[in-house]
Amino acid sequence: MEQAAPTFWTKKDLIGIRELSRGEIELILDTAPQFLAVSKRISRIKRVPLLQGRLVVNWFHEPSTRTRTSFELAAKRLSADTLSMTASSSSHVKGETLHDTLANIEAMHADIIVLRHSCAGAPHMLAADHSSHIINAGDGRHEHPTQALLDAFTMRLALRENSANKDATLDGVNVALIGDVEHSRVARSNIFALTKLGAKVTVCGPVALLPAQVEKLGVRATTSLKEALCDADFIYALRIQRERQGKGLFPSLREYVKLFRIDRDSLRFAPDHALVLHPGPINRDLELSTEIADGSRSLVLQQVTNGVAIRMAVMHLLANSQSRQL
Numbered sequence: 001m002e003q004a005a006p007t008f009w010t011k012k013d014l015i016g017i018r019e020l021s022r023g024e025i026e027l028i029l030d031t032a033p034q035f036l037a038v039s040k041r042i043s044r045i046k047r048v049p050l051l052q053g054r055l056v057v058n059w060f061h062e063p064s065t066r067t068r069t070s071f072e073l074a075a076k077r078l079s080a081d082t083l084s085m086t087a088s089s090s091s092h093v094k095g096e097t098l099h100d101t102l103a104n105i106e107a108m109h110a111d112i113i114v115l116r117h118s119c120a121g122a123p124h125m126l127a128a129d130h131s132s133h134i135i136n137a138g139d140g141r142h143e144h145p146t147q148a149l150l151d152a153f154t155m156r157l158a159l160r161e162n163s164a165n166k167d168a169t170l171d172g173v174n175v176a177l178i179g180d181v182e183h184s185r186v187a188r189s190n191i192f193a194l195t196k197l198g199a200k201v202t203v204c205g206p207v208a209l210l211p212a213q214v215e216k217l218g219v220r221a222t223t224s225l226k227e228a229l230c231d232a233d234f235i236y237a238l239r240i241q242r243e244r245q246g247k248g249l250f251p252s253l254r255e256y257v258k259l260f261r262i263d264r265d266s267l268r269f270a271p272d273h274a275l276v277l278h279p280g281p282i283n284r285d286l287e288l289s290t291e292i293a294d295g296s297r298s299l300v301l302q303q304v305t306n307g308v309a310i311r312m313a314v315m316h317l318l319a320n321s322q323s324r325q326l
Contacts, residue, residue: 055109106130139185
């Protein structure tokens with residue numbers, strides 16, 4: 001029997017989706033709507049005092065605009081103080097370890113550390129030895145948990161609005177992940193989240209960009225875009241990293257467009273109700289055509305809006321629910 005979603009958040013950190021239960025994922029998704037309402041206020045201040053007096057540090061060792069600004073805005077809307085750091089501006093360039101840098105940050109009474117790092121496992125390593133709340137904003141090719149959470153939230157919200165069922169879940173929903181699954185932390189976290197929420201996931205792309213034995217993660221794999229889209233309720237176009245093309249891991253960009261791009265022609269393989277997502281930033285007219293990205297079937301901008309709400313929910317749960325019922 002499926003356990004009900006917990007009413008308490010008990011984990012100190014958010015490191016990955018793989019460590020979460022379905023109930024914990026649903027607790028985050030169920031907390032987010034109140035913060036989405038805050039962001040959509042028209043005549044009132046878009047801020048609540050839930051993290052007033054707390055310090056949130058955005059510590060990014062990889063370039064990022066979308067994720068970093070989303071976390072920063074989320075913290076400000078919770079009334080937190082914020083501090084942004086990059087690898088080039090920290091003592092890391094002088095040889096200081098991550099542990100020492102974080103110890104110095106914590107000596108300034110930081111509460112939440114949002115960490116993006118190129119090394120898989122960096123957030124795990126720091127979370128084990130430090131008292132501040134660590135949020136993984138992407139670690140190497142490992143995971144990107146808040147991206148998967150905002151994606152699942154966006155899909156569930158669209159499903160509820162389109163079906164007029166305010167309690168609709170992702171159980172039995174078909175999701176197609178298209179593109180570079182092998183190198184994508186977004187794909188990995190989405191697979192963990194969506195399968196735990198009961199969705200049926202199909203991954204599709206050039207054979208060299210599909211992980212070996214990916215079916216062991218509970219998904220179906222195919223190199224046929226038509227097969228992947230034929231029953232899809234949601235189509236998720238993964239961002240193509242152009243440097244992969246130079247390594248010969250998939251055909252030419254022209255060939256990729258012909259075989260795997262989501263555009264008006266390929267969408268004819270999908271049901272009429274299928275909606276399209278993308279983690280951003282989009283390589284326009286490569287993995288996703290401009291016509292579709294900007295069209296009525298696109299949820300891309302809703303993902304951006306929902307990302308702030310999800311990150312507000314995560315920070316609130318980590319900082320405020322250790323000792324009280326929500």
